[in-house]
Amino acid sequence: MTGNGFFGASTIVTGAGSGIGRAVALALSDAGARVLAVDIDTSRLAVTSERATGAPIVTFTADVSVAQQVRGYVNAAIETHGPPELFFNNAGVAGHAQPITELSLQDWASVIDTNLNSVFWGLKFVLPHMYAAGRGAIVNTGSIASLQGAADRADYVATKHAVLGLTRCAAAEARKNRVKVNCLCPGPVNTEMVAKFRSAVSSAGSDSAPTTSMATPQEIAETVLFLLRPDVPFLTGSAVSVDGGMAGLF
Numbered sequence: 001m002t003g004n005g006f007f008g009a010s011t012i013v014t015g016a017g018s019g020i021g022r023a024v025a026l027a028l029s030d031a032g033a034r035v036l037a038v039d040i041d042t043s044r045l046a047v048t049s050e051r052a053t054g055a056p057i058v059t060f061t062a063d064v065s066v067a068q069q070v071r072g073y074v075n076a077a078i079e080t081h082g083p084p085e086l087f088f089n090n091a092g093v094a095g096h097a098q099p100i101t102e103l104s105l106q107d108w109a110s111v112i113d114t115n116l117n118s119v120f121w122g123l124k125f126v127l128p129h130m131y132a133a134g135r136g137a138i139v140n141t142g143s144i145a146s147l148q149g150a151a152d153r154a155d156y157v158a159t160k161h162a163v164l165g166l167t168r169c170a171a172a173e174a175r176k177n178r179v180k181v182n183c184l185c186p187g188p189v190n191t192e193m194v195a196k197f198r199s200a201v202s203s204a205g206s207d208s209a210p211t212t213s214m215a216t217p218q219e220i221a222e223t224v225l226f227l228l229r230p231d232v233p234f235l236t237g238s239a240v241s242v243d244g245g246m247a248g249l250f
C-alpha cells in the first residue's frame with residue numbers, strides 16, 4: 001500500500017455484485033486498490049467489473065456460505081493480487097419475514113450459513129495472512145439489526161447480532177498483530193435487498209418493513225473506506241452506525 005493507503009492494496013469485497021458491496025468495490029477501484037470482487041451471481045459481478053473507472057476489478061464467483069468456496073476466493077486473491085490487506089466481509093441476505101413460531105429449521109439454517117458462517121469463514125481464512133504481514137483492516141457488515149430486535153426478523157437479527165460479537169472477538173485477537181476489525185451497522189440502504197424484503201413483508205402481511213428514509217450505497221461506501229484506512233489504527237472493535245440516528249435517537 002502506498003499514497004492514499006489503498007493504492008495497490010490486495011483487497012477482497014464479498015457481495016460485490018450489487019448494492020453496498022458493489023459501491024465499495026467501485027470506490028476502492030477509484031482509490032487504486034486491486035480488488036477481487038466476490039459474489040454468487042456471475043453476471044452481476046461482470047456489471048461491477050465493467051463499471052470500474054479506476055484500477056481494474058477482478059471477479060470471482062463463490063457462495064460465501066460454503067467454507068471451501070471461501071477458501072477458494074482467498075486463494076484466488078492471493079494468486080491474483082497477493083495476500084489480502086483489506087477485506088470487506090459483506091455478502092448477506094435479508095432473511096424471512098416470519099415470526100419464530102413459523103420459521104422453519106431449513107430457513108433458519110440457510111440464513112445462519114449465509115450471514116454468519118460466511119463471516120466466520122472469511123475471518124478464519126483471511127486473518128492468518130494479515131497476521132503474517134503484521135497489518136490489515138477488515139470490515140464485517142452487520143446492521144442496525146446488530147443492535148436492535150424486531151418482530152418477524154429472528155433469523156436476520158440473530159445473525160447480525162452474532163456478526164457484531166464475532167467482530168469484537170476478532171478485533172481483540174487481532175490487535176496484537178496490528179490488524180483492525182470493525183462492524184458496519186447500516187440502517188436502511190437503497191439496494192435490491194430492501195426492495196426484495198419490502199415485497200416479501202407485504203406478501204406475508206407483516207409490518208416490519210423499513211419505512212424511514214434510506215442511505216445510498218455510495219454514502220455507506222464512504223464510511224467503509226474510512227474504516228479500512230491504515231492511518232486510523234486505533235479504530236477497531238467498533239460497531240459503526242450509519243443509520244440516520246435510528247439506533248441511538250428517540
Ligand SMILES: NC(=O)c1ccc[n+]([C@@H]2O[C@H](COP(=O)([O-])OP(=O)(O)OC[C@H]3O[C@@H](n4cnc5c(N)ncnc54)[C@H](O)[C@@H]3O)[C@@H](O)[C@H]2O)c1
Nearest residue numbers: 015017018019020040063064091092143188189191192193
Ligand atoms: N440494504 C440495507 O438496508 C442493509 C441494511 C443493513 C445491513 N445490510 C447488509 O449489507 C450487506 C449487503 O446488502 P445489500 O443491501 O447491498 O444487498 P444486495 O442484495 O444489494 O447485495 C447483496 C449481494 O450479496 C450477494 N450474495 C447473497 N448471498 C450470497 C452468497 N451465499 N454468496 C455470495 N454472494 C452472495 C448477492 O448476490 C448480492 O449481489 C448484507 O450483509 C446486508 O445484510 C443491508
